[in-house]
Amino acid sequence: MTHPHLPTTEAAVTAVREVAQAYDLEATVADDIGADRTSRRESAGAFAVTDADGSLPHEAFIELGGAPAVTVQLFPEDDARITVDGVVFDDVPRDSVPAFLRSVYGGMAYVKGRFFPPGQWLVVPLPGDETYKELVPRALLSPWLSRNFRSA
Numbered sequence: 809m810t811h812p813h814l815p816t817t818e819a820a821v822t823a824v825r826e827v828a829q830a831y832d833l834e835a836t837v838a839d840d841i842g843a844d845r846t847s848r849r850e851s852a853g854a855f856a857v858t859d860a861d862g863s864l865p866h867e868a869f870i871e872l873g874g875a876p877a878v879t880v881q882l883f884p885e886d887d888a889r890i891t892v893d894g895v896v897f898d899d900v901p902r903d904s905v906p907a908f909l910r911s912v913y914g915g916m917a918y919v920k921g922r923f924f925p926p927g928q929w930l931v932v933p934l935p936g937d938e939t940y941k942e943l944v945p946r947a948l949l950s951p952w953l954s955r956n957f958r959s960a
Contacts, residue, residue: 811903811934817866817882823906824870824880831913834873839866876952878912880905892917894948895930897940907934919944919957928957 814820821837828835870880876893883889888905890897892912900908911917911932920941921928928944930953944953 811901811907814902814905817868817884817902820882820888820902820905821868821870824872824909827906827909827913828872830910831874833913836871836873838869840868872909874913876912876950878909880909892930892932893950893952895942895944895953897932897942900940904934904938907938908932908940915956917956919949919953921957 812823814823821839825835825837827833867884868880868882870882872878872880877891878893879891881889882902882905886902888900888902890900890905890908897908911934917930917932919928920931928946928949929941930944932940934940
C-alpha cells in the first residue's frame, strides 16, 4: 500500500502533529534548517548553508508525550529515525511515518519473542504488507513493551 506523499520535512511535521492530536498527545518539535545545521549533509560544502543545488535542507526532531516514549527524527533525504521506548527504527521512509505512529498508538504494534534463536523484536505492522521489526535488547523491556508482548 502506498502512503500519502509527504514532499517536505514540514509536510511530515504537520502529519505527525495530526497523529499526535488524534491520540491526544503533546508534540514538541525542534527544527534545524540549513546545510550547516542538519546532521547528515554530504552534498553541501564546508560552512555552506544551502546544498549544491541551492536548496535549503530542513531536518526536524519531534518528541511525542505519553506512553510509549516516541521520538521522530525527520531527515532531508526523505527518511526518518523513529525510536519507540528505546528501540530504534532507522531508515523509515518519510511517507510511512504517520502510518507507523498510528500503528504504535493504535495498539497494532507488539513485541514478539522466540526461544531459538533467542530474542525479542518490536514489530510494527503498517497497512498493506509493510512491516518494521527491530531487536529489543533485554534490558530495554519497558512496561509498555512488556504489556504488548506476544509469544511465538
